[in-house]
Amino acid sequence: MTEDKKSPSYTGDIAPQFVDPTQEYTRDTQELVFSDEQHAIWADLFAGITRPYFMEHVCSEYLKGFGLLKFDPARIPTVAHLNEQIQTRTGWRVERTAVRYTLADDWYQKFAQRVFLITDYLRSRDQMEFTPEPDMFHDIFGHLPYLTLDFYARIEDKFAPAYMQATSEEREVIKRLAWYSTEFGLVMEGNRFKVFGAGIISGRAEFANTVMEFYRLNRDNVIDFNEDVFTQLQTLSHIHRQAILEIISGVNQLHQKGEMSSQDQGWNVVRALCDQLGIVRKGYLGGEVILAPFEVDLIAQIPKTVYAFNPVFFVCESFEQMDALLDSYLKPVAERGE
Numbered sequence: 001m002t003e004d005k006k007s008p009s010y011t012g013d014i015a016p017q018f019v020d021p022t023q024e025y026t027r028d029t030q031e032l033v034f035s036d037e038q039h040a041i042w043a044d045l046f047a048g049i050t051r052p053y054f055m056e057h058v059c060s061e062y063l064k065g066f067g068l069l070k071f072d073p074a075r076i077p078t079v080a081h082l083n084e085q086i087q088t089r090t091g092w093r094v095e096r097t098a099v100r101y102t103l104a105d106d107w108y109q110k111f112a113q114r115v116f117l118i119t120d121y122l123r124s125r126d127q128m129e130f131t132p133e134p135d136m137f138h139d140i141f142g143h144l145p146y147l148t149l150d151f152y153a154r155i156e157d158k159f160a161p162a163y164m165q166a167t168s169e170e171r172e173v174i175k176r177l178a179w180y181s182t183e184f185g186l187v188m189e190g191n192r193f194k195v196f197g198a199g200i201i202s203g204r205a206e207f208a209n210t211v212m213e214f215y216r217l218n219r220d221n222v223i224d225f226n227e228d229v230f231t232q233l234q235t236l237s238h239i240h241r242q243a244i245l246e247i248i249s250g251v252n253q254l255h256q257k258g259e260m261s262s263q264d265q266g267w268n269v270v271r272a273l274c275d276q277l278g279i280v281r282k283g284y285l286g287g288e289v290i291l292a293p294f295e296v297d298l299i300a301q302i303p304k305t306v307y308a309f310n311p312v313f314f315v316c317e318s319f320e321q322m323d324a325l326l327d328s329y330l331k332p333v334a335e336r337g338e
């Protein structure tokens with residue numbers, strides 16, 4: 001990564017890995033034999049997240065898909081089992097790839113064919129709480145429950161057609177919109193914040209900190225959960241707009257320099273940045289992560305912080321709103337090609 005960090009075009013993406021096409025899996029070879037230790041890691045990751053005090057903060061759509069996928073908590077599922085549940089419901093299909101982090105261009109090529117790639121790599125025991133690299137637990141546990149549901153297939157269907165027509169600048173925005181929705185998005189449900197993004201759902205450290213922020217906002221009397229939560233969030237983000245913009249631009253500068261590129265450089269860096277900017281970390285800005293309403297213009301400015309924890313999470317008022325906001329950017333770009 002040293003070279004990338006020096007490059008002015010540093011995007012923070014995980015280093016691409018090129019695999020000899022002859023080494024890629026085919027339909028005949030994609031069912032893998034996993035070791036007992038790999039199944040045990042899966043089981044521990046699974047048990048660590050499927051605790052009531054986590055799952056009660058996940059959106060109900062995820063839970064619906066989770067039920068449909070009929071996971072065995074103790075075994076990594078086969079591709080055949082996953083496709084049996086997914087393909088008949090939404091037409092999406094899962095394929096195994098030997099590439100650990102697929103380049104966006106290749107990824108979206110597959111997306112356009114409604115193929116969702118899952119890696120053959122599973123994290124090791126020292127990464128149970130956080131891994132920057134999306135492993136098969138992230139791909140399967142985080143994303144696939146949604147792919148049994150039409151509304152999610154519809155959301156995922158928006159990205160590839162736009163990406164194909166987009167300029168390289170627009171492609172960055174598209175990647176960020178995907179990052180802060182399907183990977184790290186939140187959604188309102190029953191006047192509560194709920195976790196939607198697969199990146200939060202599959203990563204216990206980021207999940208725990210997100211849930212703590214829900215409680216903290218209440219404990220610090222920032223948000224009254226007996227009143228309309230989303231309206232209060234809108235008001236707060238307006239009041240603190242300037243601070244949010246300063247943090248985003250500061251994160252951007254750090255990112256360009258490659259200084260938002262490790263787990264330790266997540267919130268510690270954001271904390272130091274706030275101190276430097278003279279932003280007092282209390283009240284709305286007092287948590288480990290800032291929650292703000294999902295706004296395309298704002299998201300277009302904030303980099304994907306692939307290696308670090310995310311400093312801001314964006315909340316949609318509903319899935320309908322998410323649909324409409326994503327369409328507002330992605331549709332006009334996609335329609336250029338028609």
Ligand SMILES: [Fe+2]
Pocket residue numbers: 134138139143183198199
């Ligand atoms: Fe993902």
